[in-house]
Amino acid sequence: MKFGIVVFPGSNCDIDCYHALKDTLGQDVEYIWHDTEEVKEYDCVILPGGFSYGDYLRCGAVAPFSRVMDAVKVHADKGKLLVGICNGFQILTEMGLLPGALVRNKNLKFICDTVALKVENKETPFTNRCTHGQIINIPIAHGEGNYVVDDEELEKMKKNGQILFTYQENPNGSVLDIAGICNENKNVLGMMPHPERACEDLLGNDDGKFILQSIISFLEGGWKSE
Amino acid sequence: MNNYDAVGLTRDEYDRIIDYIGREPNELELNMYGVMWSEHCSYKHSRPLFKHFPTSGEKVLQGPGENAGIVDIGDNLAIAMKIESHNHPSAIEPYQGAATGVGGIIRDIFAMGARPIALLNSLRFGEIEKYDRVKYLLEGVVEGIAGYGNCIGIPTVGGEVYFNSSYNGNPLVNAMCVGIIEHDKIHRGNASGVGNSIMYVGAATGRDGIGGASFASVELTEESEEKRSAVQVGDPFMEKLLLEACLELLDTGSIVGIQDLGAAGLTSACCETATRGEGGMEIDVLKIPRREKGMHPVEVMISESQERMLLIVEKGREREVEEIVEKWGLHAVVIGKVTDNDKLVVKEGEKVVADIPAESLDSSGAPKYYSDYQVPEYYKEAKKFKYNDIKEPTGYNEVLLNLLKSPNIASKEWIYRQYDHMVRTNTVVKPGSDAAVLRIRGTKKGIALTTDCNSRYCYLDPREGSKIAVVEAARNIVCSGAKPLAVTDGLNFGNPEKPDRYWQFRESILGISEACRELDTPVISGNVSFYNETDTHAIHPTPIIGMVGVLDDVEKACTMYFKSEGDIILQLGE
Amino acid sequence: MKAKVYVTPKKSIADPQGNAIGRALNKIGYDKVEDVRIGKLIEIELGQITKEEAEVQLKEMCEKLLANTVIEQYSFEIE
Amino acid sequence: MKAKVYVTPKKSIADPQGNAIGRALNKIGYDKVEDVRIGKLIEIELGQITKEEAEVQLKEMCEKLLANTVIEQYSFEIE
Numbered sequence: 001m002k003f004g005i006v007v008f009p010g011s012n013c014d015i016d017c018y019h020a021l022k023d024t025l026g027q028d029v030e031y032i033w034h035d036t037e038e039v040k041e042y043d044c045v046i047l048p049g050g051f052s053y054g055d056y057l058r059c060g061a062v063a064p065f066s067r068v069m070d071a072v073k074v075h076a077d078k079g080k081l082l083v084g085i086c087n088g089f090q091i092l093t094e095m096g097l098l099p100g101a102l103v104r105n106k107n108l109k110f111i112c113d114t115v116a117l118k119v120e121n122k123e124t125p126f127t128n129r130c131t132h133g134q135i136i137n138i139p140i141a142h143g144e145g146n147y148v149v150d151d152e153e154l155e156k157m158k159k160n161g162q163i164l165f166t167y168q169e170n171p172n173g174s175v176l177d178i179a180g181i182c183n184e185n186k187n188v189l190g191m192m193p194h195p196e197r198a199c200e201d202l203l204g205n206d207d208g209k210f211i212l213q214s215i216i217s218f219l220e221g222g223w224k225s226e
Numbered sequence: 227m228n229n230y231d232a233v234g235l236t237r238d239e240y241d242r243i244i245d246y247i248g249r250e251p252n253e254l255e256l257n258m259y260g261v262m263w264s265e266h267c268s269y270k271h272s273r274p275l276f277k278h279f280p281t282s283g284e285k286v287l288q289g290p291g292e293n294a295g296i297v298d299i300g301d302n303l304a305i306a307m308k309i310e311s312h313n314h315p316s317a318i319e320p321y322q323g324a325a326t327g328v329g330g331i332i333r334d335i336f337a338m339g340a341r342p343i344a345l346l347n348s349l350r351f352g353e354i355e356k357y358d359r360v361k362y363l364l365e366g367v368v369e370g371i372a373g374y375g376n377c378i379g380i381p382t383v384g385g386e387v388y389f390n391s392s393y394n395g396n397p398l399v400n401a402m403c404v405g406i407i408e409h410d411k412i413h414r415g416n417a418s419g420v421g422n423s424i425m426y427v428g429a430a431t432g433r434d435g436i437g438g439a440s441f442a443s444v445e446l447t448e449e450s451e452e453k454r455s456a457v458q459v460g461d462p463f464m465e466k467l468l469l470e471a472c473l474e475l476l477d478t479g480s481i482v483g484i485q486d487l488g489a490a491g492l493t494s495a496c497c498e499t500a501t502r503g504e505g506g507m508e509i510d511v512l513k514i515p516r517r518e519k520g521m522h523p524v525e526v527m528i529s530e531s532q533e534r535m536l537l538i539v540e541k542g543r544e545r546e547v548e549e550i551v552e553k554w555g556l557h558a559v560v561i562g563k564v565t566d567n568d569k570l571v572v573k574e575g576e577k578v579v580a581d582i583p584a585e586s587l588d589s590s591g592a593p594k595y596y597s598d599y600q601v602p603e604y605y606k607e608a609k610k611f612k613y614n615d616i617k618e619p620t621g622y623n624e625v626l627l628n629l630l631k632s633p634n635i636a637s638k639e640w641i642y643r644q645y646d647h648m649v650r651t652n653t654v655v656k657p658g659s660d661a662a663v664l665r666i667r668g669t670k671k672g673i674a675l676t677t678d679c680n681s682r683y684c685y686l687d688p689r690e691g692s693k694i695a696v697v698e699a700a701r702n703i704v705c706s707g708a709k710p711l712a713v714t715d716g717l718n719f720g721n722p723e724k725p726d727r728y729w730q731f732r733e734s735i736l737g738i739s740e741a742c743r744e745l746d747t748p749v750i751s752g753n754v755s756f757y758n759e760t761d762t763h764a765i766h767p768t769p770i771i772g773m774v775g776v777l778d779d780v781e782k783a784c785t786m787y788f789k790s791e792g793d794i795i796l797q798l799g800e
Numbered sequence: 801m802k803a804k805v806y807v808t809p810k811k812s813i814a815d816p817q818g819n820a821i822g823r824a825l826n827k828i829g830y831d832k833v834e835d836v837r838i839g840k841l842i843e844i845e846l847g848q849i850t851k852e853e854a855e856v857q858l859k860e861m862c863e864k865l866l867a868n869t870v871i872e873q874y875s876f877e878i879e
Numbered sequence: 880m881k882a883k884v885y886v887t888p889k890k891s892i893a894d895p896q897g898n899a900i901g902r903a904l905n906k907i908g909y910d911k912v913e914d915v916r917i918g919k920l921i922e923i924e925l926g927q928i929t930k931e932e933a934e935v936q937l938k939e940m941c942e943k944l945l946a947n948t949v950i951e952q953y954s955f956e957i958e
């Protein structure tokens with residue numbers, strides 16, 4: 001089982017994802033440089049947080065044109081797991097791999113805090129270790145995390161169980177308090193909160209493990225839909 | 227107006243230049259002296275007092291004089307740190323002023339070869355309840371700090387903010403950066419090895435910040451509004467690329483010296499590296515990448531465009547440097563070479579446009595002033611004050627409510643919530659406690675960081691107030707479970723040419739020195755910002771103390787919050 | 801050749817920044833201000849290129865990068 | 880009445896945002912793009928007000944709030 005973390009020139013949370021998966025959860029992890037076309041086979045690819053190309057104009061607007069992205073798309077099209085965290089989520093919406101868009105926080109300010117999330121659907125590769133309705137505390141750090149999507153799409157997402165996490169107290173103005181979603185096929189996850197920042201007691205919080213462990217269980221084939 | 231006046235120099239200083247070069251300087255040369263001999267670059271009024279600071283110690287690997295100070299924390303690891311002011315730019319354009327302040331101090335840290343791991347800031351503003359302008363400044367400054375630090379991915383883990391009428395026309399924005407480095411990787415800004423190449427990497431040079439250095443040394447008046455183009459714009463993404471490229475380059479062993487281009491731009495970087503390397507340097511201004519057409523050599527030489535670095539590269543390894551830099555999407559160009567004649571020679575193609583003894587430009591060649599000082603009247607008045615004269619308040623509830631209402635006491639959460647204080651997942655104690663604590667990966671250790679200064683105390687008694695700032699910082703470090711190690715100081719004062727202000731400055735340095743000596747926390751770096759005054763009054767003396775401490779076991783870090791009901795509360799000390 | 805690209809939030813999308821500026825303008829006395837929307841003005845300097853080519857390319861640039869058509873609309877002018 | 884305000888970085892001021900987008904456009908194949916500068920387009924809906932009044936007020940709004948004249952320049956059109 002292998003994780004790959006895409007490193008854009010302005011990625012900041014690449015290292016954090018690496019440590020969480022490798023040092024805390026003992027997984028096999030590699031970095032993938034953005035300027036490459038040859039991408040090995042990975043079971044799960046992560047687009048980490050940060051400011052991929054400076055995030056000028058719109059967050060995540062330029063990253064879809066990186067050389068690595070064709071391979072990332074192929075990876076997702078095969079039904080393999082693709083996770084976008086924070087800036088990664090923004091990139092996935094810009095690429096059209098996830099519906100909607102992320103716009104500026106309602107209060108127009110960057111927000112760094114730890115917030116309570118509710119797990120809305122546990123029947124996915126990303127949430128199977130959670131219980132339905134479980135509350136987990138996960139850090140956020142973003143200026144543009146306000147999720148918008150048109151009504152039609154939203155209805156579809158609700159019906160398909162694509163809304164995975166919602167904020168208990170909406171920090172940024174997201175429609176329906178949405179914090180994280182997946183695609184119809186349930187192999188692509190996008191979320192603004194940072195599970196990789198909450199994997200160690202020393203940092204005061206390890207709720208992020210629920211999400212990362214879910215992915216590992218799924219990949220190990222241990223996850224069975226009830 | 228004389229030409230030396232125009233660049234902020236005096237007749238005596240002009241004569242001194244003629245002595246150094248044996249002739250009248252041309253316009254370019256004069257401007258180079260102008261920016262380098264400004265207070266901001268030459269510390270001409272403050273340097274004579276620095277001798278009081280304790281600057282050495284068993285743990286000090288690098289004291290003041292380099293881009294940043296370095297202190298040992300064991301396990302072959304060390305901490306690099308420095309604080310820097312960006313007060314005047316922030317008063318004019320708060321977002322960019324603060325952002326470029328953060329950018330500048332980060333470059334100082336990675337120019338030593340250290341990886342920046344934390345940012346702090348210390349802010350002072352006027353009466354926020356009274357003036358919309360103050361609100362605008364505060365919001366802009368906080369957003370600027372957040373905008374830069376968050377984008378580059380260095381956590382902003384602490385700081386302080388105070389409001390007081392003395393800052394009404396003159397806010398203070400001091401940024402501190404802390405980096406980590408292995409002992410054998412420490413780099414210095416040296417241009418040595420005759421024939422080695424001088425390379426330029428980073429953003430192109432534009433007309434921004436021209437006159438920024440001498441500008442920072444003139445009192446804020448109506449007139450300075452007109453020099454507004456002196457404001458620079460920061461590009462944190464570019465800096466991130468520069469940071470990663472430089473750290474990768476330093477690992478190759480091809481870099482002999484490295485220096486950031488800060489105040490006084492190329493002029494300062496060239497003469498400082500040449501002086502430290504005890505050699506000379508020759509550069510060609512035509513080789514400098516430019517943002518605008520038609521720039522004069524003088525504009526190129528004193529521009530303060532952001533996100534640029536100077537590298538001194540071992541001869542023959544230029545290609546290797548170019549390749550690494552290109553991997554990060556940047557370009558590196560050779561702009562000159564190290565020479566053996568102690569001179570800084572600037573060429574425009576084949577033509578020599580400046581030819582100056584390098585050392586004469588640098589602070590070692592700049593004039594030094596032992597200003598007059600005089601005990602101010604207000605101080606004598608204040609000394610007469612008797613505590614017993616204060617009437618006992620009748621309603622304590624009202625007193626308490628008034629205290630809680632004060633912006634100085636109210637929660638600062640709305641500020642630090644805008645700073646990403648968790649990125650890189652090392653922040654063990656986040657903002658909101660006495661000091662921030664970071665773990666040091668690969669060890670059991672941690673470091674504690676704080677900035678402190680109560681300028682009201684410093685106004686009433688600069689010496690005692692400054693001691694109090696040092697010991698408060700030390701208490702904050704100790705309360706977090708760490709042992710205080712070293713200090714970086716950001717000294718913000720009024721016009722040093724006025725005897726009462728200079729007295730405050732001198733007293734403050736003596737106070738800091740005494741406290742640091744007593745606590746065995748040497749001063750390893752710092753910054754001085756003078757002329758923080760408006761037409762009517764100076765700011766309160768504000769010597770900001772940035773302190774680092776070490777915890778042998780980071781798991782023992784302590785926070786100040788009450789933990790559970792029933793716990794016992796004890797008071798230590800009197 | 802010079803082009804100006806205008807990118808604005810779609811009518812259906814909330815514009816918190818525009819709202820904030822609108823409120824601020826009201827507050828400092830401009831009570832005639834009823835609505836504010838904030839978009840982007842992107843000025844592009846194009847080299848040797850025909851007007852027809854420029855039009856084709858600008859449309860592509862907008863669709864691909866300059867605007868996110870999920871939330872924004874765009875228009876442009878060529879000088 | 881409707882007004883459009885254009886706020887752009889002054890020529891002498893660095894525009895990191897424009898540079899980054901210019902590089903990105905080059906990278907994805909638009910090699911004719913020589914320079915990009917990014918500013919704001921602010922659309923303001925004004926109530927009952929004469930054109931003359933609007934002009935005076937818009938200029939004030941720009942100076943006071945909409946543009947930061949330290950680093951930006953502005954212009955506007957009234958429809």
Ligand SMILES: Nc1ncnc2c1ncn2[C@@H]1O[C@H](COP(=O)(O)OP(=O)(O)O)[C@@H](O)[C@H]1O
Nearest residue numbers: 347349384385386387638641642657658659660
């Ligand atoms: N400008 C700032 N930037 C970052 N953190 C800040 C800032 N101002 C205050 N803080 C944080 O808020 C907390 C409380 O600050 P303050 O009220 O000054 O505390 P104290 O008086 O105990 O030093 C501290 O943890 C401090 O680091």
